[in-house]
Amino acid sequence: MYKFDVVVVGAGPAGGHCARLLAKTGHKVLLVERFKDFSRNSFSSGGTPSETLQQFNLPESVVGSFWNRLVIVTSNQEGVWESETIQGSVLDFSKLRQFLADEVKNNGGEVWLGCRYMNHLQQGDEILITIKNNLLKAEVNITSQILVDATGPARSITCRPGKPQPEFLTGTGVEYLIEVNEEAYKRNLKTLTFLLGYKWMPKGYSWVFPMENNQLKVGAGVLNKNHKLVKDIKPLKHYIDLLINEYVKPDTYKVLDVHGETLRYSQGLQDIYSEGRVIAIGDTVSTVNFLGGEGIRHAMLSSEVASRYINEFFRAERKDFSGYQEEMHNIFLAKWTMSERLGIKKYIEDADILVDRVVSYLKPMKLEDIVDILFYYRFEKVSKGFWSYILRKLKSKFGSLLHWISLFLANKVDDSK
Ligand SMILES: Cc1cc2nc3c(=O)[nH]c(=O)nc-3n(C[C@H](O)[C@H](O)[C@H](O)COP(=O)(O)OP(=O)(O)OC[C@H]3O[C@@H](n4cnc5c(N)ncnc54)[C@H](O)[C@@H]3O)c2cc1C
Incomplete structure (x- = not known):
């Protein structure tokens, strides 16, 4: 029987960062991930503001590119904002998760890839956990004092089958990593581009984010709810093809990877935050922002809060994780509630002309102000x-x-x- 202080299930940004922090404080940590390597499931576009690298002590090696320009295109408008200084980065999601897992190992922890959490049972002061090693096709039993649910939208631990769960709003995003000719790449370099409105992506938005080596991430995301005004919604592929052919317009391009994910978000943050010796972090507790679908740094912030609670538990300064949900709500609830309202309005209620008009309002502003609105919810x-x-x-x-x-x-x- 394997024995750990903490088992973290899910090696996304939340799980990787949480396991990294706990390994650094000297706990015996296991990080478990169902995929066999980090090139799989590299679904996230990775757009983030400048502070992320510094706040979470991330190296430039996890960055695909930096940006200092933002473009918003609607059916009839285009807003372009530029700054002299770098405003953020496009993270390489595979490299980010690999880096966090390497940090866990470098600090004495273990990382098991290709392993899926199956179930657990709390017995006294211990949790018995069953993991299925997909590579060996064998079940492994583990004991741990603490179990962390970092399985993102799957909520594999806190929302096990048969358990009551909150209602979720869901949004699905699909993204292609494409390699384009030099000129098309240069047009999109250092720029985050978002396309909105009925022409480009009713019920959501599409995007172009640059990576290195002539590569662009192009994708489209949609809220899975009926639009009040638009009835004819096409599959996501249609909007990604439209974006490539009518906006990026490369002379040549090659699709290198296709990935995607469905986010499940609890309106009013009604998720299960803890249960006995289980604590949940990241998208398992809806840290992704509903309006923009930005979630990497919020997931990592939740890891910092949760790992503090776990450390206090080990130091016998607390008996359980009460107070964790309240602290998380203090950080997120007010801004997230406002983002939900605006998101629902923008994605499934607004007329196209209103979407155009908002870009007209924003045009004379500075990029720093636009970043404040889009990334800091001001x-x-x-x-x-x-x-x-x-x-x-x-x-x-x-x-x-x-x-x-x-x-x-x-x-x-x-x-x-
Ligand atoms: C298309 C798309 C584009 C996005 N773009 C951006 C962006 O530009 N910027 C940004 O900040 N955010 C973006 N996001 C959101 C962001 O990626 C997520 O909010 C973030 O990844 C959440 O991190 P997490 O660790 O909580 O969950 P996840 O990243 O979902 O990680 C959960 C992990 O748990 C694993 N897992 C699940 N079940 C099990 C199990 N039973 N056993 C073992 N492992 C399991 C999964 O394989 C996964 O690796 C995007 C999301 C999507 C879908």
């Missing part, structure tokens, strides 16, 4: 854009009248001299 900044849009509209409509009045007033002043 939605109040949109209204700043709205009022300057109204002012611009008034100026263009009544500009000549205002000019005439000012001339008239100036003449009046002259006459009175």
Whole structure:
């Protein structure tokens, strides 16, 4: 029988980072992942703001490219924002997860790939866990003091079959990694591009993110709910092909990989956060932001919170994980609730013209402001854009009248001299 202090199931950003932190503090850690290597299931686009590398102590070797330009294209508008300074990176999702797993090993932990969590049983102070080694086609029994559910949307531990679970909003994303000719690559270099609106991707958005070596990530994501106004929605492949052929327009391209995932998000963050000696992190507790589908750094933040609770448990400073859900809600709930509302409105309720109009509001803003809205959920900044849009509209409509009045007033002043 194998014996560990902590078993972390799922080697995504949440599980990898949590196992890494706990191994660093000297615990005997096992990280378990169902896929046999990290080139599999490399589903995430990896777009993230600058702070991620620093905040989670990640090396530049996990970066596919950096960006300092953002483009939003809608059915009838295009907004382009650029900054002199780097605003973020596109992470290589395979390299990121590999790096975290290597860190676990370098700090004395174990990583078992190709192994699937099957079930567990809490017996006194120990948890008996059954893992199926898919490579050897054999079941392995383990004991551990703590079990971490980092299985993302699968929630393999906290939502085992037969258990009651919250209702989920689901969104599906499919992405191709393509290699394009030099010119098409250069047009998209250092740029995150999002395409919205009925033309490009009703009920969601599509995107182009650059990687290294003439490679681009092109994908489309959709909210799995009926649109109030658009009835004819085509399969995701249609929108990815449209994006390649009508936006990227490469002379030549080769599809290197196709990957995707369905995110399952609990509205109001009603997930199971802990259960006895089991604690859940990352997308298992809906840390992905519903509006933008950005989740890597939020998953890693949850690992930091949970590993603090686990360390306190081992130091006998706490008996259980009560307080964890409340702390996570303090961090996420308010912003995530607002993002849910805006996401549902934008993806399945808004008329196309409204989507165009929001880009018009945002056009005169600085890239740093757009990053604040998209990555830091500072939605109040949109209204700043709205009022300057109204002012611009008034100026263009009544500009000549205002000019005439000012001339008239100036003449009046002259006459009175
Ligand atoms: C198409 C798409 C594009 C995205 N783009 C971005 C982006 O640009 N930027 C961003 O920040 N976020 C993005 N996200 C979201 C982000 O990838 C996720 O929020 C993040 O990966 C969540 O991390 P996690 O570790 O909680 O879960 P996951 O990354 O889902 O990891 C869970 C792991 O658990 C494993 N697992 C599941 N069940 C078992 C089991 N029974 N036994 C063993 N292992 C198991 C899975 O194989 C997986 O490796 C995107 C998501 C999608 C779907």
